[in-house]
Amino acid sequence: MAVDLLNIARTGVQAAQSQLAVTSNNITNANTEGYHRQVASQSSLDAQSFGGNFYGTGTYVNDVKRIYNDYAVKELRIGQTAVSAAQTRYTKASELDQLYSSAGQATVQGLNDLYASLNSLADSPDDLGLRTNVLSQAEQLASSMSQMHTSLDGQMQQTNDEIVAITERVNAISSEIANINNELMKSTGDNAQLLDAQDNLIKELSEYAQVNVVELDTGAKSVMLGGSVMLVSGEVAMSLSTTLGDPFPGDINILATNDNKGSGDGSRINVDIASLGGTLGALADFRDDVLTPAALELDKMALGISDAFNSLQTQGIDLSGALGQNLFTDINASTMAFGRVGALSDNTGTASLSVNIHDASALTGTEYKLVFTSSASYALTDTNTGETSSLTLNGNTLEGANGFSLDIDSGVLASNDTFMLRPTAGAASGFDVVMSSPAAIASGRPKVTPDEGNSGNTTLTLSSIDDTNAIGFPVTGSELTFSIDLSANTFEVFDVDGVSLGAAASYTPPSISAYGFSFDIDSSATGTERFTFDLSQSAGDNTNLVQMAALSELRLMNGGQDTLTDVYENTKLAIGSETKTAEVGVTAADAVYAQAYDRVQSTSGVNLDEEAANLMRYQQAYSASAKIMTVATEIFDTLYNSLR
Known part of the structure; x- marks a missing residue:
């Protein structure tokens, strides 16, 4: 024994x-x-x-x-995905909120300072010093707008860079998991150290996206992202890559390749980043649902300012007696119109489209989808509201959208060709002061008086003052009255005493040029309409300046709902609300994660x-x-x- x-x-x-x-x-x-x-x-x-x-x-x-408690670990991964998404959403929203609450206020202040300078000039319309100050304030506004655009563009680039960096890290993790899986398949028993390393990698992966894990008998694990993208299958690691957005290059996309890394013979599919969840999903949501709309609203504000001031300028007379010219960049100039239309890469047609804005105040949406199905069907959908309307082809122009039209510049459309439209895109970056002379500020207004017997269905737009020294040029005391026969396309001119200055002359609608100026006619009437013109520049005339200063109170934007300043303030409020919601989301996600973590710790x-x-x-x-x-x-x- x-x-x-x-x-x-x-x-x-x-x-x-x-x-x-x-x-x-x-x-x-x-x-x-x-x-x-x-x-x-x-x-x-x-x-x-x-x-x-x-x-x-x-x-x-x-x-x-x-x-090891598989259920508890799954709950922890889900909690990790949720808390990472919430923290990312809050961090990005906070950065944007801070931008709009601090540096961005210079844009609103610049617009208010411009209004104030116009009010001052209205008191002394001929003062060149005050005119110079108006141009200076306009330039400061343009500078603030440009800086704000640059800041938003920087946030867009930073967000895309984060998506690229995380995608690269996900690929590295998939390789490491595949290697661990390979080692586990070769081992005769459970290697706790390898299994811990495997779980740590999967947990890190769950920060970036939602993960679904399938355990194999060997201890190896196959991993899917977002329930649709196979990332690791046993010892085989798949690959993700980033590519320029379709149709807008700035919207970085992720592609998944369903073959082993390096083989190069697998198919590539687009991944809906937002559906992945985690940090990647939050970044895509922030970029597409918060940052891009905010940038497009800033662009809309730039268009509204340019359209409103330029419209009033062209209705006024400057110090030299000439018809006013643009103060800011024209709303359809190439620098303001860049990036308004994007054609999807799988379109089979060759058409090239461009957006022309006719009325910035009528713009209500930030992004639209245009689908061509037949020669009589052009469906335009507001991606924000989901409302769809039909456009009408008139020549090479598609009409019927709120505030803008589409020109088919070249090529032809094929069935199901799809285009994404951002009518306001690029405006803030192209917004600038184009007026160089203080004397060019149109302080006064020409007087165009319709006859009391007119139908009320005819409007005249002064298009140019060509020669103030022309014989008979209408000035105070020597006004001219045009009698326009709309059915015969003829006009006759009378002096201040009602004496005809010559036989009726023909014109080509819609324009008439005579006595040193030109104007356009827009009418649904068929009879004779009479208008009296006084195009003299009166000393101290501030009529147009008062109209410009009054823009601060006019609800010009979003179909008459908002002022120019409201466009910015509404965006600021929306971002502030998003930030607060995200903050609450972080608290809730942290609580859920803490419970899941404690459950794992109590077991493992x-x-x-x-x-x-x-x-x-x-x-x-x-x-x-x-x-x-x-x-x-x-x-x-x-x-x-x-x-x-």
Whole structure:
């Protein structure tokens, strides 16, 4: 029995030593992120029969288990995805909110300063110093608008850069998981260290996107992103890549390749980034639903300012007596119109389209989708409201949209060709002051008086003052009255005394040029209409300046709902609301994540008090087994000595 005691003692020492090793490893990794507590399972060796009885032969450690709760870990990954998305959403919204609340206010202040300078000039319309100040304030407004556009463009670039960087990191993680899977497939048992590393990588992956994990019998795991993109299949890692947006290059897209990295023969599919969840989904949501609309609203504000001031300028007379010219860049100039139309890459037609804005105040949407299905069907959908309307082709122009039309500049449309439209895009970057002379500010207004007997269905627009020195040019005291026969396309002119200045002359609608000026006619009448013109520049005439200053209170934008300043303030309020909502979302997501984390820790985490108690327990077991060896040795020695 002495030999049996030694064997029993040896197995006890070895088992206690294994238990001490596992416990010590738990203690030393208590603060290791992602470490799962391990437990050594101990069993008895088979008993042996002796003298009609069965005697135990010792113990052994039959397994070292990694304590792992699959359900709790899944909940933790879901919580990680949610909290990463919420934190990203809040961080990005906060940055934009700070921009609109601080630096962006210079844009509103610049517009208010322009209004104030126009009010001052209205008191002394001929003062060149005050006129110079108006131009200076206009230039300051343009500079503020440009700086704001640059800041928003910088945020767009930063957001896209983050998407690219995360995509690269996701690819690196997929390679690492595939390598670990390969090692696990080759190993004969569960390698706790590899499994912990695998779980840590998947948990990190769940920060960037929602993950679905399929466990294999070998311990390897296949991973999908967002429920649709296979990222890792066993030991094979797939690849993601980023590409320029379609149709707008600034909207970075992600492509998934369904083959092993480096093989180059797999198909590539577009990934809906927003559907991935996590940081990637939050970045895409912020870019597409917050940042891009905010930039387009700033563009709309720039268009509104340019359209409103330029329209009033062209209705007034400057110090030289000429018809006023644009103060700001024309709303359809190439620098203001860049990026308004994008054709999808899979269009089969060759048509090239451009957007022409006719009335900035009528613009209500930020982005539209145009689909051509037949020669009589041009469906225009507001992507914000989902409302769809039909456009009408008139020559090469598609008409019927709010505030703008589409020109088919070249090529032909094919069935199902699709275009994305951003009518306001690029306006803030192209917004600038084009007037150079303070004297060119149109302070006064020409007087065009319709006859009381007119139908009321005819309007005249003064298009140019060509020669103020022309014989008969209408000035105060020498006004001219035009009698226009709309059915015969002829006109006759009378002086201030009602005397005809010549026989009726023909004209080509809609324009008439005579006596040093030109005007356009827009009428639905068929009879004769009469208008009296006084185009003199009166000293101190501030009529047009008063109209410009009054723009501060006019609801010109969004179909007559908002002032020019309201466009900015409404965007600022929307961003502030988004930031507050995102802040609440972070609190909620943190609470859910904390619960999931505690659940995992309660199962798989290391409890130092429990491990310290185990350490003492296994130390005593080790000492006791060693004592058995001592006793067995002494018995053997006694027996041996008695037989000598």
